[in-house]
Amino acid sequence: MDDVTSPGARRGFGTRLTHGSRPAVRSHGFVNPPLHRGSTVLQPSCEARIENAKHRFERVMTYGTQGGPTHYALEDMVAGIEGGTHCTIVGTGLAAVAVPLLAFLRAGDHCLMPDSAYGPARNLAEGLMTGWGIETTFYDPTATAESLAALWRPNTRVLYMESPGSHTFEIQDVPALAALARARGAISMIDNTWGIHHFQPFAKGCDVSIQALTKYVGGHSDILLGSVTVNSQAHHHAVRAASSAMGHYASPDDCWLALRGARTMAVRLAHQEKAGLEVARWLQARPEVDRILHPALPEDPGHAIWKRDFTGACSLFGVVFQPRYAQEEIFRFVDGLQLFGIGASWGGYESLALPTNLAVVRRVTPAPAAQIVRLHVGLEEVADLQADLAQALALLPR
Structure with a gap:
């Protein structure tokens, strides 16, 4: 070694x-x-x-x-x-x-x-x-x-x-x-x-x-x-x-x-962890969002174990939308994003958004009823990502 x-x-x-x-x-x-x-x-x-x-x-x-x-x-x-x-x-x-x-x-x-x-x-x-x-x-x-x-x-x-x-x-x-x-x-x-x-x-x-x-x-x-x-x-x-x-x-x-x-991974991870949490907290306060799936947030059900076992987080998390939104409306939101690409994978330098309900298969636990979008936060400026999310959220019905 x-x-x-x-x-x-x-x-x-x-x-x-x-x-x-x-x-x-x-x-x-x-x-x-x-x-x-x-x-x-x-x-x-x-x-x-x-x-x-x-x-x-x-x-x-x-x-x-x-x-x-x-x-x-x-x-x-x-x-x-x-x-x-x-x-x-x-x-x-x-x-x-x-x-x-x-x-x-x-x-x-x-x-x-x-x-x-x-x-x-x-x-x-x-x-x-x-x-x-x-x-x-x-x-x-x-x-x-x-x-x-x-x-x-x-x-x-x-x-x-x-x-x-x-x-x-x-x-x-x-x-x-x-x-x-x-x-x-x-x-x-x-x-x-x-x-x-x-x-x-x-x-x-x-x-x-x-x-x-x-x-x-x-x-x-x-x-x-x-x-x-x-x-x-x-x-x-x-x-x-x-x-x-x-x-x-x-x-x-x-x-x-x-x-x-x-x-360069240490530098990228540190930046993306911080940026991911900023974006997650910003989304958490939006009226369109029901909750954020991110174990580093204190409100997350798994936070206590995460805090005990992990020394940090990456920049991938889930956004659960209010149950009033239908799939086609969430697709409109994702399609409207300009800085978030629509694609699988994560961990790269670019931000990504992916509706994931169709990918969630369950055998013993209930599948989520509300619409979920998985976000990966890349190396873009947080203010720009927030502005992009805001303009896409505006496409959802009030």
């Missing part, structure tokens, strides 16, 4: 991002590490090739799909951000969800997943995993360890968490749930994309952390990447073996761009 996690781990977050995963000896004097591309890896002898294949999960390069120096640098960076020991980079955020689920689940196993989970994760659980003989039970994301224990089965192998939840932003009591999983001999994993570094999953008892590096680490809405971070060599081997068996691979060009994005 490089200087992002060793004595420099005591340094500030911005310092670690600036200096982590940079070679001690500069390449021709340049600050950034070089980009390494390749498929064929030449071996010094046939015997060496056989021996190296035994260690392919420990950064002994045998073929390009096993990664290379550019991948390793980003893996060290992400592991350092989350407090893990090993990281595997894959091509998308969804691949980062699929790889650990399929690494630790087999036919006949049972998985517990929150009812608020990211839609494609739910699709995987209800689709391919069902076809492979893996059953998933969706649980209330606000469940306590005691209530979740009632859903446990002898074949429950994975507890999946996402805190806060996609679109509806419920905060889970991760330390208590992870402790339950550990006591029952199951793997606990969490989608930590919203938490980024504000939530330290391994310090809270998790075994596996998933991130869509497409978001804040990339930061510029121009790459697709995911990461799976663990805190033990055994879990690393399981994840790496599953990733290799399924042919998952990330472009080294995208890994290099993610490394570049990570250098």
Whole structure:
């Protein structure tokens, strides 16, 4: 592991991002590490090739799909951000969800997943995993360890968490749930994309952390990447073996761009957290808005747990409109925005707005009745964003 996690781990977050995963000896004097591309890896002898294949999960390069120096640098960076020991980079955020689920689940196993989970994760659980003989039970994301224990089965192998939840932003009591999983001999994993570094999953008892590096680490809405971070060599081997068996691979060009994005992430996160809260509080006071789904706000139901477990927030939150508004009226509001683009993803430099009711699927908790718009606040000036929201809100019927 490089200087992002060793004595420099005591340094500030911005310092670690600036200096982590940079070679001690500069390449021709340049600050950034070089980009390494390749498929064929030449071996010094046939015997060496056989021996190296035994260690392919420990950064002994045998073929390009096993990664290379550019991948390793980003893996060290992400592991350092989350407090893990090993990281595997894959091509998308969804691949980062699929790889650990399929690494630790087999036919006949049972998985517990929150009812608020990211839609494609739910699709995987209800689709391919069902076809492979893996059953998933969706649980209330606000469940306590005691209530979740009632859903446990002898074949429950994975507890999946996402805190806060996609679109509806419920905060889970991760330390208590992870402790339950550990006591029952199951793997606990969490989608930590919203938490980024504000939530330290391994310090809270998790075994596996998933991130869509497409978001804040990339930061510029121009790459697709995911990461799976663990805190033990055994879990690393399981994840790496599953990733290799399924042919998952990330472009080294995208890994290099993610490394570049990570250098400025601390500054972007600090600005976007502050701007996001300003916009959220401004919207909270609008008569068109019923409530804001943002765990960093004291009024949010999950605020107490957020305050206990998180050191900050990102700039993604939900806006619940007054129940008198119909879907077509909310569409008119979103269509009327000029600075907020209409599109999926988040974590980039640009602001986004997305009506999310149609994306909210529920099995055990009620789907929201009122219209919800998910907002991501980018790097624009807050006053300009507020003015844009005001003119679009004026399109709603009085």
